[in-house]
Amino acid sequence: MQNQRKQIVAGNWKMHKTFEEGLELAGQIVSGFEGDKGVEVVLAPPFIHQKAVGELLAGVEGMSLAGQNCHQEAFGAYTGEVSAEMLRSVGARYVILGHSERRQYFGEDDELLRAKVDRALEAGLDIIFCCGESLEVREGGDFLSFVTGQVEAALFHLEESSMARVVLAYEPIWAIGTGRTASPEQAQEMHAHLRKKLGERYGVAFAERQTILYGGSCKPTNAKELFSQPDVDGGLIGGASLVAEDFLSICRSF
Numbered sequence: 001m002q003n004q005r006k007q008i009v010a011g012n013w014k015m016h017k018t019f020e021e022g023l024e025l026a027g028q029i030v031s032g033f034e035g036d037k038g039v040e041v042v043l044a045p046p047f048i049h050q051k052a053v054g055e056l057l058a059g060v061e062g063m064s065l066a067g068q069n070c071h072q073e074a075f076g077a078y079t080g081e082v083s084a085e086m087l088r089s090v091g092a093r094y095v096i097l098g099h100s101e102r103r104q105y106f107g108e109d110d111e112l113l114r115a116k117v118d119r120a121l122e123a124g125l126d127i128i129f130c131c132g133e134s135l136e137v138r139e140g141g142d143f144l145s146f147v148t149g150q151v152e153a154a155l156f157h158l159e160e161s162s163m164a165r166v167v168l169a170y171e172p173i174w175a176i177g178t179g180r181t182a183s184p185e186q187a188q189e190m191h192a193h194l195r196k197k198l199g200e201r202y203g204v205a206f207a208e209r210q211t212i213l214y215g216g217s218c219k220p221t222n223a224k225e226l227f228s229q230p231d232v233d234g235g236l237i238g239g240a241s242l243v244a245e246d247f248l249s250i251c252r253s254f
């Protein structure tokens with residue numbers, strides 16, 4: 001039975017594709033996109049590509065644009081940074097925040113993420129918020145509370161109307177770019193736990209409406225099984241989002 005949640009597949013291109021390559025990829029995805037399936041397809045290209053990819057997606061119902069990051073201030077003397085307002089001004093609907101690569105390589109902690117979350121929402125962006133544990137935490141056994149702790153710390157200060165604009169993405173670090181995906185059961189266990197915590201904070205009916213994505217070595221060969229789990233509402237795709245056919249095949253995996 002279909003639940004009432006929105007299904008989303010988002011492609012996180014990370015630092016891949018020149019401008020021309022990016023436009024080509026986005027063009028291929030747009031032409032292969034089957035808009036009538038009720039799945040929202042999101043592309044998150046690098047900043048440089050945002051405006052042009054945004055223009056390609058503009059008339060396409062069911063597709064939207066996302067930034068991969070934004071600064072926590074609205075504007076100012078922050079050389080090299082890009083604001084949520086700027087993303088919004090070129091048509092982005094979402095911004096990805098809390099990705100483990102941002103946490104690990106750029107020192108983004110809960111406090112900074114909370115500030116980014118507030119800024120992005122204020123600028124009118126919805127959020128794809130990533131959470132996930134390292135292999136060490138997984139093997140230590142305390143992974144459920146570790147991951148819900150990340151979500152609570154950066155998001156649970158939000159009121160319900162703001163939290164409704166946040167899509168969670170569970171991305172176990174040990175599965176990102178490693179080819180080692182979480183099993184459908186492992187993904188389901190975490191997603192159900194996240195939904196339970198959402199329910200405790202915002203009410204069960206609210207939690208039932210919230211989309212929770214899985215990310216980490218999701219590909220055409222495993223997407224169907226992952227997406228068939230009752231609490232997995234789609235995916236945040238890295239490597240496999242760089243090949244149009246693979247990405248489109250994942251989008252058709254519900």
Ligand code: PGA
Pocket residue numbers: 012171175176177178215216217218236237238239240
């Ligand atoms: P991957 O990346 O699909 O290449 O594992 C997922 C992500 O980091 O969002």
